[in-house]
Amino acid sequence: MPILLKSETLEVTEERDIVTVRQAVRRVSLEIRLSLVDQTKVITAASELARNLLIYGGGGEVVLEQLQEGARQGVRVHFVDEGPGIENIEVALRDGYTSGGGMGLGLGGAKRLVNEFELVSAPGKGTRITITRWK
Amino acid sequence: MDRIPILTMGHFLLVTIQVDMHDQLALTLQDDLTNKITSTLAKGVLIDISSLEIVDSFIGRMLGNISSMARVLGAGSVVVGMQPAVAITLVELGLSLTGVYTALDVEKGMQLLRRQIDADFYHLTTDGNFVEI
Numbered sequence: 001m002p003i004l005l006k007s008e009t010l011e012v013t014e015e016r017d018i019v020t021v022r023q024a025v026r027r028v029s030l031e032i033r034l035s036l037v038d039q040t041k042v043i044t045a046a047s048e049l050a051r052n053l054l055i056y057g058g059g060g061e062v063v064l065e066q067l068q069e070g071a072r073q074g075v076r077v078h079f080v081d082e083g084p085g086i087e088n089i090e091v092a093l094r095d096g097y098t099s100g101g102g103m104g105l106g107l108g109g110a111k112r113l114v115n116e117f118e119l120v121s122a123p124g125k126g127t128r129i130t131i132t133r134w135k
Numbered sequence: 136m137d138r139i140p141i142l143t144m145g146h147f148l149l150v151t152i153q154v155d156m157h158d159q160l161a162l163t164l165q166d167d168l169t170n171k172i173t174s175t176l177a178k179g180v181l182i183d184i185s186s187l188e189i190v191d192s193f194i195g196r197m198l199g200n201i202s203s204m205a206r207v208l209g210a211g212s213v214v215v216g217m218q219p220a221v222a223i224t225l226v227e228l229g230l231s232l233t234g235v236y237t238a239l240d241v242e243k244g245m246q247l248l249r250r251q252i253d254a255d256f257y258h259l260t261t262d263g264n265f266v267e268i
Contacts, residue, residue: 015158022155022189040189040220044228047191051158095229106192109228 002069002076012050013059021050021062025077028066032073032135042075042133045110049079049129052106056099057081057127067132074115074134082126089119139164141171146178147248153186161197168201172208179248180205183241185216195230202235211251212236215244 006028010021025046029039046062053060060081067074086092092099095108107129111117116132137160142149148171150164168180180201184190190198198214205212213236217225225232236251238244 019155019157026188037220037223040218040224041227044189044191044224047189047193048228051191051193109192109230112227112229113224 002067004065005068006066008064010062012053012062018047018050022047024064025075028064028075032066032075034133034135038133041113045113045131046077048106048110053079053081057083072134074132076130076132079129085123085125085127086121087123089121141167143175148172148177148180151183156194158193161194165197165200169204172205172210178210178252180210180212181244181248182214183216184214187221190221190225192228192230195225195232198232198235211248213238213244213247215241
């Protein structure tokens with residue numbers, strides 16, 4: 001079980017908050033000294049998911065965590081909304097699928113950019129997505 | 136309101152994105168560029184993204200849109216200076232920027248633009264330089 005070193009919560013209610021989320025994820029990624037490529041990947045994944053949170057979830061909360069597991073550190077980000085939820089998770093993860101006006105790359109793309117990806121959702125129950133990138 | 140400046144240089148429009156853009160800022164840039172191509176009769180657009188630390192699907196889509204709109208308006212376009220980490224991430228994200236011309240730096244980008252509009256405005260001399268007709 002990883003140890004939680006630090007945690008902060010950010011509200012996402014408007015477009016500019018997506019930038020704030022990116023900057024916060026960058027800060028933690030720098031702190032645990034992720035390589036530049038890994039930093040870029042996790043920030044990009046967070047950007048996609050924060051936008052989804054706003055557009056599809058109607059806004060919500062982003063919880064950013066700095067973790068320690070044995071010798072390695074990691075950054076974990078939870079995206080939590082109380083929106084309509086996702087009916088078919090398998091389909092939603094498919095590249096090119098979108099229920100809105102997007103490109104349909106957000107979920108599947110974000111999943112490819114991180115080490116761990118967890119999606120919990122049900123219609124009417126909101127959505128919780130957790131991504132982790134280890135150093 | 137925030138805006139990203141667009142510089143006019145001869146037949147070209149130059150844009151350097153130096154801030155972490157929120158989505159509306161990206162959309163504003165897209166509109167401004169399209170209007171400016173029409174008002175200045177520009178033949179080429181160069182967008183420098185060397186300061187951008189990430190390109191997500193939204194910004195990627197904006198770059199694609201700008202390139203399509205420029206083409207429809209009879210102008211060439213090129214995106215220059217993408218950082219290697221950004222390129223790696225974009226491809227893994229699944230975004231290949233189809234239809235968007237790219238170059239490593241501003242100089243190569245300008246060469247590419249000049250080649251794109253060669254037939255309209257420039258004549259390639261035997262020593263490899265471009266001369267305005």
